[in-house]
Amino acid sequence: MFMRMVSRVLTFSFNGFPAIVTDCVKILHHEDKNKKLDRTIHAEQNALLYAGRDAKDCHAYIVGKPVCNTCAIMLIQAGIRRVVAAPPLLDSDKNWDKRGRLALTMFKQAGVEFTPIDEAKHKELIEKYDLPQKKTKKQKKTALAEQETCC
Numbered sequence: 563m564f565m566r567m568v569s570r571v572l573t574f575s576f577n578g579f580p581a582i583v584t585d586c587v588k589i590l591h592h593e594d595k596n597k598k599l600d601r602t603i604h605a606e607q608n609a610l611l612y613a614g615r616d617a618k619d620c621h622a623y624i625v626g627k628p629v630c631n632t633c634a635i636m637l638i639q640a641g642i643r644r645v646v647a648a649p650p651l652l653d654s655d656k657n658w659d660k661r662g663r664l665a666l667t668m669f670k671q672a673g674v675e676f677t678p679i680d681e682a683k684h685k686e687l688i689e690k691y692d693l694p695q696k697k698t699k700k701q702k703k704t705a706l707a708e709q710e711t712c713c
């Protein structure tokens with residue numbers, strides 16, 4: 563994710579564990595996904611922490627999953643003017659899509675402009691910035707087997 567004020571990139575960020583917490587492969591690829599999620603800060607939150615008060619009136623460009631409701635709250639509170647991101651699926655019962663729809667509702671109420679990234683543009687951004695693609699379960703197990711465990 564990055565934000566732009568006029569034509570300047572203010573910050574670029576990604577999901578991950580806090581800076582001084584070890585990215586333990588065992589936890590990153592654990593079958594219980596909550597073990598990873600409970601330790602992860604979202605890219606939007608990370609970017610807002612780095613941007614501080616400079617985030618006000620910026621545009622947020624987010625690549626990956628739709629913006630969740632928690633990040634939407636923080637983006638609104640920080641004064642972000644426009645969000646460009648993948649839209650949630652409207653007919654899905656998946657938790658992420660439900661949270662994404664709540665985020666869109668809050669953006670509308672707060673007057674934050676939301677611009678959906680179309681699928682082709684989304685893939686273009688992932689390739690341009692060499693962002694990680696979602697790994698299959700087989701790829702995750704292979705990565706886990708190849709790396710040393712730290713815990």
Ligand SMILES: [Zn+2]
Nearest residue numbers: 604629630633
């Ligand atoms: Zn989020």
